């Protein structure tokens with residue numbers, strides 16, 4: 254993954270048809286997805302359960318772009334090797350998931366993946382200030398994690414602060430939650446480059462009608478690019 258500051262759309266397969274992940278992943282990539290976002294939830298760190306390493310490993314052969322795995326689990330460290338083995342390209346852990354995020358990011362890179370750190374809406378930008386040299390992706394949550402389809406929470410001042418803290422380091426700012434053609438310009442103008450979108454990509458479409466995914470992806474990207 255070479256560093257690229259342009260807007261990237263990362264559909265979250267949390268909004269896909271759970272009986273058809275392979276086809277859904279191939280459909281969103283054929284329709285212009287830049288990354289594929291995989292939400293891992295443990296029913297403990299967040300009040301919802303999704304998939305673990307065997308499911309993520311089964312997704313891998315279908316992903317030709319970047320498999321971006323968002324861990325909403327605690328603890329994290331015991332599972333890092335399993336997600337490396339499953340084929341994650343980016344592995345993101347929450348800074349709120351435990352006291353040793355510095356060690357976690359080192360371990361993620363040590364296992365051969367890009368390291369991401371996610372911030373809940375209530376967590377300040379300063380929580381990652383001393384982690385920037387170990388981080389490839391900062392994921393700014395614009396909903397409280399756990400579910401798709403929630404209302405966007407404005408985090409633009411946090412995004413601006415992070416962009417200035419990052420300086421010229423090759424660190425992506427990813428936005429996750431409630432991203433659609435209305436909210437995408439706000440976060441893009443503030444300095445985000447990776448836009449996760451679940452409901453706004455899958456809404457109205459299906460694997461049999463995947464052109465709708467393409468139209469939704471193009472609309473989000475165009476809205477974001479319109480302010481750059």
Ligand SMILES: O=C(CO)[C@@H](O)[C@H](O)COP(=O)(O)O
Nearest residue numbers: 398399401402430431451452
């Ligand atoms: O991590 C999460 C939710 O916890 C996200 O990745 C959601 O899946 C995004 O869904 P939308 O808000 O775009 O519907």
Ligand SMILES: [Fe+2]
Nearest residue numbers: 265292323429
């Ligand atoms: Fe996510």
